[in-house]
Amino acid sequence: MTILLTGGAGYIGSHISLSLLERESNLIVLDSFINSKLDIFDRVYCILKEKGLFLKNNIQVIKGDIRDKNLLRKIFFDQKLVKKPVDTVIHCAGLKSVRESVINPKRYWDINFEGSKILFSVMTEFDCKKIVFSSSASVYGSSCEGIFSEESEINPSNPYGETKFAIENLLFDITKKKNNDWKILNLRYFNPVGAHSSGLIGDDPVIKNRNIFPILNEVASRKKQELFIFGKSWNTFDGTCIRDYIHVEDLAEAHVKGLDYLSKTKRNFTTINVGTGLGTSVLELVNSFKEINKCQIPIKYVDKREGDVGILIAKVDLASKVLGWTAKRSLKDICKDNWRWQKRNSK
Numbered sequence: 613m614t615i616l617l618t619g620g621a622g623y624i625g626s627h628i629s630l631s632l633l634e635r636e637s638n639l640i641v642l643d644s645f646i647n648s649k650l651d652i653f654d655r656v657y658c659i660l661k662e663k664g665l666f667l668k669n670n671i672q673v674i675k676g677d678i679r680d681k682n683l684l685r686k687i688f689f690d691q692k693l694v695k696k697p698v699d700t701v702i703h704c705a706g707l708k709s710v711r712e713s714v715i716n717p718k719r720y721w722d723i724n725f726e727g728s729k730i731l732f733s734v735m736t737e738f739d740c741k742k743i744v745f746s747s748s749a750s751v752y753g754s755s756c757e758g759i760f761s762e763e764s765e766i767n768p769s770n771p772y773g774e775t776k777f778a779i780e781n782l783l784f785d786i787t788k789k790k791n792n793d794w795k796i797l798n799l800r801y802f803n804p805v806g807a808h809s810s811g812l813i814g815d816d817p818v819i820k821n822r823n824i825f826p827i828l829n830e831v832a833s834r835k836k837q838e839l840f841i842f843g844k845s846w847n848t849f850d851g852t853c854i855r856d857y858i859h860v861e862d863l864a865e866a867h868v869k870g871l872d873y874l875s876k877t878k879r880n881f882t883t884i885n886v887g888t889g890l891g892t893s894v895l896e897l898v899n900s901f902k903e904i905n906k907c908q909i910p911i912k913y914v915d916k917r918e919g920d921v922g923i924l925i926a927k928v929d930l931a932s933k934v935l936g937w938t939a940k941r942s943l944k945d946i947c948k949d950n951w952r953w954q955k956r957n958s959k
């Protein structure tokens with residue numbers, strides 16, 4: 613079985629690549645490297661080597677864009693020719709900054725939505741009908757807050773979330789066609805954080821990153837003066853936002869379980885939240901990071917960001933019931949692994 617992983621050089625994609633190679637899958641990574649670095653796979657091979665696995669032959673890394681229909685056709689065609697057709701796609705490629713999507717929504721519609729459309733059309737051409745899609749809790753939006761189940765109201769509050777929901781709909785529409793036998797797993801990630809426990813791969817963006825952990829690292833290593841906390845009057849126990857932080861290795865494992873699920877399910881379309889079901893406030897997170905890693909994190913409260921929600925936690929029963937997956941790693945693991953990643957890659 614050959615898996616095509618789009619965006620496989622990125623933060624989450626590189627951890628999924630590693631998990632798939634660990635189970636000796638035949639993998640093709642397609643990535644434009646717009647937000648990732650070419651040396652990422654040397655690091656992945658290094659981790660595999662440390663585990664006594666030599667699987668370089670199981671992976672092809674192709675630099676290219678999901679909007680390039682001819683390239684996609686060539687990938688699918690070549691695999692068919694060598695009798696290892698692409699059986700499943702894991703679709704992680706795309707842009708992910710909420711802030712940037714507000715400034716340049718057209719770019720988000722072009723790369724995320726149009727790119728997905730092209731990918732799905734080539735999959736259809738080559739009879740590849742299994743896909744795991746990287747969606748996001750941002751589809752739930754800001755009209756409500758608290759614990760979100762897969763049935764919660766959808767109301768994205770920014771273009772990024774809108775593109776994610778539009779892609780979900782595109783996939784759902786495919787399953788409405790008569791006699792279709794597509795198997796689609798739509799994973800809504802909550803807040804992926806942390807790094808691989810080796811400290812060799814982690815969140816290493818090219819495009820400026822607004823996620824909290826890369827900023828925590830910068831402040832702790834004194835590359836940045838202070839951490840901005842957006843709002844201190846949220847309706848939470850300490851006034852700061854509450855999020856569901858999930859370790860990126862747990863998230864990668866959810867994809868492996870997802871592939872097993874797709875190979876046996878009769879359902880055409882399944883949406884599943886991927887989180888821990890636990891909420892942590894930003895202040896709690898900062899204090900844990902300080903305590904666990906014995907470092908200083910000066911903070912500064914600034915205004916709330918437009919479109920933010922106070923509490924965003926996943927209801928995770930379905931993930932456990934359907935995929936047989938639950939997050940195993942703790943906040944302590946997240947903080948430790950993240951700091952190890954920073955220390956090993958301080959330059």
Ligand SMILES: NC(=O)c1ccc[n+]([C@@H]2O[C@H](COP(=O)([O-])OP(=O)(O)OC[C@H]3O[C@@H](n4cnc5c(N)ncnc54)[C@H](O)[C@@H]3O)[C@@H](O)[C@H]2O)c1
Pocket residue numbers: 618619620621622623624625642643644645646647648676677678679703704705706707708723727746747748749801802803804817823
């Ligand atoms: N990290 C998060 O907080 C988060 C949360 C929810 C959902 N997601 C989704 O998960 C997916 C992966 O996120 P990530 O954090 O690993 O992001 P990332 O930016 O690290 O990885 C995305 C990868 O896609 C590649 N890419 C972008 N546009 C491309 C294109 N047109 N063609 C081919 N490759 C392209 C980038 O170079 C990058 O390597 C994204 O779809 C994102 O929207 C991420």
